[in-house]
Amino acid sequence: MVAGQSYRPTRRAARRVDTGSDLAHRCCGESNRLVDRWLEEGVRPVLVTTKIKDIHELAAELELVRRGRTVVQCHGVFDLLHIGHIRHFQQAKKSGEMLIVTVTPDRHVNKGPHRPVFTELLRAEAIAALDGVDYVAINKWPTAVEAIQLLRPDVYAKGSDYANASTDITGGISLERSAIEDIGGKLVFTDEIRFSSSALLNQHMSIFSDEVNDYLTKFRRMYSTADVxxxxxxxxxxxxxxxxxxxxxxxxxxxxxxxxxxxxxxxxxxxxxxxxxxxxxxxxxxxxxxxxxxxxxxxxxxxxxxxxxxxxxxxxxxxxxxxxxxxxxxxxxxxxxxxxxxxxxxxxxxxxxxxxxxxxxxxxxxxxxxxxxxxxxxxxxxxxxxxxxxxxxxxxxxxxxxxxxxxxxxxxxxxxxxxxxxxxxxxxxxxxxxxxxxxxxxxxxxxxxxxxxxxxxxxxxxxxxxxxxxxxxxxxxxxxxxxxxxxxxxxxxxxxxxxxxxxxxxxxxxxxxxxxxxxxxxxxxxxxxxxxxxxxxxxxxxxxxxxxxxxx
The missing domain is CATH 3.40.1190.20 (Ribokinase)
Incomplete structure (x- = not known):
């Protein structure tokens, strides 16, 4: 597959995607309820891999293990982990020796009430399963700024979608640039095959009814995001x-x-x-x-x-x-x-x-x-x-x-x-x-x-x-x-x-x-x-x- 090429599944594959979507949403629902119960009872969930750390514990551990090695940080929602994310992590790690990934917590995912599809724990677990990732932490704040200040990476890596700050809807990339430069680090942009979790979910794993999906398909033909x-x-x-x-x-x-x-x-x-x-x-x-x-x-x-x-x-x-x-x-x-x-x-x-x-x-x-x-x-x-x-x-x-x-x-x-x-x-x-x-x-x-x-x-x-x-x-x-x-x-x-x-x-x-x-x-x-x-x-x-x- 090359950059810009779209993936169209076969009918059988599409049925598998639909089935997987239903299962994923049921699992996510159960996971959300379990996490809610943990929070109500004051119980901290057991992290399923040693790669996943509390962000404050990770900050302390980095002080011990970095030993002159260049630390690279990636940050995002990563709601549906895809090949674009994997290539992004691989290229980001080329800027250093140690790769840490911070994940936006559920409560700060600003993509509408239907997102995230996967809970923060599931998203962190999926990323931790990648060999090239050394540590994963769930962020505690709305943006990466505080995480950058706490973890103090040498390099902060974002995808090329953010290279033009004027097109960033939230304006967060400008704040993140200031945060990494304030601690003496640098901001780099990876340029790899591009996918969008939101687009993939909308196309192949939509959680909306057929009525809503049909409406959105027609509306998208008439108005772009920039128009609206x-x-x-x-x-x-x-x-x-x-x-x-x-x-x-x-x-x-x-x-x-x-x-x-x-x-x-x-x-x-x-x-x-x-x-x-x-x-x-x-x-x-x-x-x-x-x-x-x-x-x-x-x-x-x-x-x-x-x-x-x-x-x-x-x-x-x-x-x-x-x-x-x-x-x-x-x-x-x-x-x-x-x-x-x-x-x-x-x-x-x-x-x-x-x-x-x-x-x-x-x-x-x-x-x-x-x-x-x-x-x-x-x-x-x-x-x-x-x-x-x-x-x-x-x-x-x-x-x-x-x-x-x-x-x-x-x-x-x-x-x-x-x-x-x-x-x-x-x-x-x-x-x-x-x-x-x-x-x-x-x-x-x-x-x-x-x-x-x-x-x-x-x-x-x-x-x-x-x-x-x-x-x-x-x-x-x-x-x-x-x-x-x-x-x-x-x-x-x-x-x-x-x-x-x-x-x-x-x-x-x-x-x-x-x-x-x-x-x-x-x-x-x-x-x-x-x-x-x-x-x-x-x-x-x-x-x-x-x-x-x-x-x-």
Whole structure:
């Protein structure tokens, strides 16, 4: 086989690959569960080969065994070990006498929630089986920088894919170059036969359904990775304003004890609690990963404001302006959750809608001043009193580009529909919210979307449909359906906010609705794997996720 030549298996070989893929995923699932159990019990797994070391132990051992020998370090995910990796290791070792390989840990593999296919232990074991590799360690950090500083190799080797730093999506190669040069080492690039684990997995061992694979095949023919990521890159220069309800998501974890002895109610024992910023606060944090200039206008209560917690939880690029609701708390949505399995039992709202409505005049005055200064206004409208008719009028009248999510939830009883806005450039709603707006529970969804878009003079509409993906509509492009990419759902809270946030900035830079649907579903598949808003969508991992989905 020569460089650039593709491998096409026979039908029989393809069946073997498919069978092996199924077996690999079952084994990986068992391995993941075993590792999770080890971690919960505080047990350190036995390493199956003496080549595999804890990274700190390896640092100490290198001090003893290097004895003037040149140490070469390679680093990566190595999710599917292939001939390209083997040639890379062989050529790298020619730069020295001892080869160490550090492996990206599972928690820092930024290729989407469907990766890695193989756990960190299995990946390390596969590499350790190669004769030319002297030591293997699982990294503890997101990048190789800390590993380079700890292990202090003489040479750091990367594939020629990274020779042009400008094409590195994460920018990590520049940091790694600085790290190796700071310790007196050098960076070298190997130039061997090129393969891609992501491309091989996509072509021969895809873990997606036939529906998703067919969709991705068609999408790849229309858009390259650079086409799609280019819209996210372009968003860096967008000046964004988020307007909407500030929410604290309070998760109260407990263990159910059973029925109360005296009353027909469920009794539970408190275990722990955690809280996250939600609502417009979460939307602003998501957007800050893509836009350098993000402003936030929202309301906090004078009682139990949680302002210090909120300020500490906002992304560095978010500039907030808080209005104070007198005699009211900051809105809290408190959910009581059975710890294992992760199951929500019930929810309690702590809020005062009237206090928010009384601040409408002050809010309008702020918006009249701020809205003309930004490129896009993102109305994160949860229907809890902050965005009333007067505020809607200011937004519709003054925003250059207006993105709207009018959420229906238990706290607004279905009264918060998108028709309260007379115009919008982009709207993101769930199918339930579209049907409630149209007062039609079972009619043709496309017809309902077309009707809502016409009423709001809206150019682009994204309708989220849970596991079924999304339906997208563009006034000039028509309808597109995007299947769901999520393989595992942990918590749906906040997923719609993440899709709305990233979709809004993509719409603001002119992305086609089909691309917005693709990016939105990639974002959604990441968000449903996160408990609440424990963390937010980040630009670099999202770009790597998109790259992994589109590689062939």
């Amino acid at each position: 990521t280019g819209f996210i890159d372009r968003a860096r220069g967008v000046r964004a304003l988020v307007v909407g309800d500030a929410i604290i998501d309070d998760y109260q974890y407990c263990e159910t004890l059973g029925k109360s002895g005296k009353e027909p109610i469920l009794a539970a024992q408190f275990v722990r609690s955690e809280k996250f910023v939600g609502g417009a606060l979460a939307v602003a944090n998501h957007i800050a990963s893509c836009c350098a200039d993000v402003r936030l206008v929202t309301m906090l209560g004078s009682d139990d404001s949680h302002e210090a917690f909120i300020r500490a939880s906002l992304a560095p690029g978010v500039v907030p302006e808080f209005l104070t609701m007198a005699g009211a708390p900051t809105l809290i949505k408190r959910r009581f959750i059975e710890t294992y399995p992760f199951q929500k039992l019930f929810e309690v709202y702590v809020m005062n809608e009237q206090a928010a409505q009384q601040k409408a005049h002050d809010l309008c005055a702020v918006l009249e001043q701020v809205v003309p200064e930004v490129d896009v206004v993102i109305a994160a409208d949860y229907g809890h009193g902050m965005i009333g008719p007067a505020v809607v009028d200011v937004l519709c009248r003054t925003a250059r580009c207006l993105a709207v999510n009018a959420q229906v939830n238990a706290g607004n009883h279905g009264f918060n529909t998108v028709s309260k806005y007379r115009r919008a450039d982009f709207i993101s709603l769930s199918e339930k919210e579209i049907r409630l707006e149209a007062r039609n529970p079972s009619g043709d969804l496309r017809e309902l979307v077309h009707r809502v878009a016409g009423a709001l003079q809206c150019r682009q509409v994204l309708v989220t449909r849970g596991a079924r993906g999304s339906l997208c509509y563009g006034r000039d492009e028509g309808f597109f359906e995007t299947p769901g990419f999520a393989l595992r759902t942990v918590d749906r809270v906040g997923a719609g906010d993440a899709v709305f946030a990233i979709g809004s900035v993509c719409a603001a830079v002119g992305a086609p609705i089909e691309v917005i649907g693709f990016i939105g579903n990639a974002v959604g598949s990441e968000a449903v794997g996160i408990v609440g808003n424990q963390r937010f969508i980040e630009r670099a991992p999202l770009l790597k996720h998109i790259e992994a989905l589109l590689k062939v």
